[in-house]
Amino acid sequence: MSSHRIILVTGGARSGKSTFAEKYMMKLAPAGSCYYATAQPFDQEMTERINRHKQDRASSGYVWSGKECSVDLPEQLRQETSSYVLVDCLTVWLSNELLAVEQRPDRDQLLADRIDQLEEAVGQFSKQGTVILVTNEVGSGVVPAYELGRTFRDHAGRLNQRVASLADEVYLVTAGIPIELKSRMVQL
Numbered sequence: 512m513s514s515h516r517i518i519l520v521t522g523g524a525r526s527g528k529s530t531f532a533e534k535y536m537m538k539l540a541p542a543g544s545c546y547y548a549t550a551q552p553f554d555q556e557m558t559e560r561i562n563r564h565k566q567d568r569a570s571s572g573y574v575w576s577g578k579e580c581s582v583d584l585p586e587q588l589r590q591e592t593s594s595y596v597l598v599d600c601l602t603v604w605l606s607n608e609l610l611a612v613e614q615r616p617d618r619d620q621l622l623a624d625r626i627d628q629l630e631e632a633v634g635q636f637s638k639q640g641t642v643i644l645v646t647n648e649v650g651s652g653v654v655p656a657y658e659l660g661r662t663f664r665d666h667a668g669r670l671n672q673r674v675a676s677l678a679d680e681v682y683l684v685t686a687g688i689p690i691e692l693k694s695r696m697v698q699l
Contacts, residue, residue: 514594514640514641515637515638515639515640515641516637516641516642516679516680517633517634517637517641517642517644517674517677517678517679517680518532518535518641518642518643518644518678518679518680518681518682519643519644519646519671519674519675519678519680519681519682519693520532520535520643520644520645520646520681520682520684520689521645521646521647521648521671521675521681521682521683521684522647522648522683522684522685523647523648523651523685524647526684526685526686526687527684527686527687527688527689528645528682528684528689529564529599529600529645530687531682531684531687531689532597532599532643532645533568533571533573533597535643536595536597536643537571537573539595539641539643540594540595540641542574543573543574543575543576543595544574544575544576544593544594544595544596544597545575545576545577545578545591545593545595545596545597546568546575546576546577546578546596546597546599547577547578547580547584547587547588547596547597547598547599548561548564548565548577548578548579548580548599549580549581549584549598549599549600549601549603549604549607550581550600550603551581551607565577576593580598580604581604581607582604582607582608582611584598584604584629584632585625585628585629585631585632586632588629588632588633588635588636588642589632589635589636591636591639591640593640594639594640594641595640595641595642596636596640596641596642596643597642597643597645598642598643598644598645599645600644600645600646600647601629601644601645601646601647601670601671601674602646602647602649602667602670602671603647604629605622605625605626605663605666605667605670606663608621608622608625609622609659609662609663609666613659618662619662619666622662622666623666623669626666626669626670626673629670629674630673630674630677633674633677634677637677644674644678646667646670646671646674647667648671648683649663649664649667649668649671650664650667650668650671675693678693679693680693680694681693
């Protein structure tokens with residue numbers, strides 16, 4: 512199996528996708544890897560959640576070198592020198608990008624451009640190593656009631672499709688059970 516891969520892990524909220532991605536990375540790179548966290552501590556609950564995740568990683572016994580990448584993910588990936596990176600999570604990164612441009616009339620084009628930049632950066636990084644990307648599957652629920660929610664859902668769906676098309680492996684995690692999708696994909 513190649514040591515230069517793109518692996519996408521998707522699923523619903525609290526499905527176990529981050530836990531699966533972390534365990535998979537530990538198996539692929541037993542000596543350690545880089546962890547890109549995209550969440551921003553906008554409120555007390557999110558601050559506590561981020562701190563819990565950091566503590567869990569620290570107490571795992573595995574060597575994670577961490578980076579905060581709330582909006583500069585493509586740029587960070589282009590500069591990364593390690594061979595193994597786990598990004599958690601793409602849809603949180605996308606929501607940060609959306610919030611940064613939500614009042615701009617050209618926000619859809621700006622988001623599309625950022626998705627292009629991320630796709631290029633992921634493809635470039637995969638030439639030097641393996642990246643595991645965690646994302647949320649947002650298209651299975653109800654249509655969001657608000658325009659901003661629909662904008663996010665549409666761009667997240669496009670982002671997930673684009674990254675999945677690049678990926679060597681794609682996993683869907685439901686109720687803590689990972690199912691490999693990419694090798695079972697129907698080729699048209």
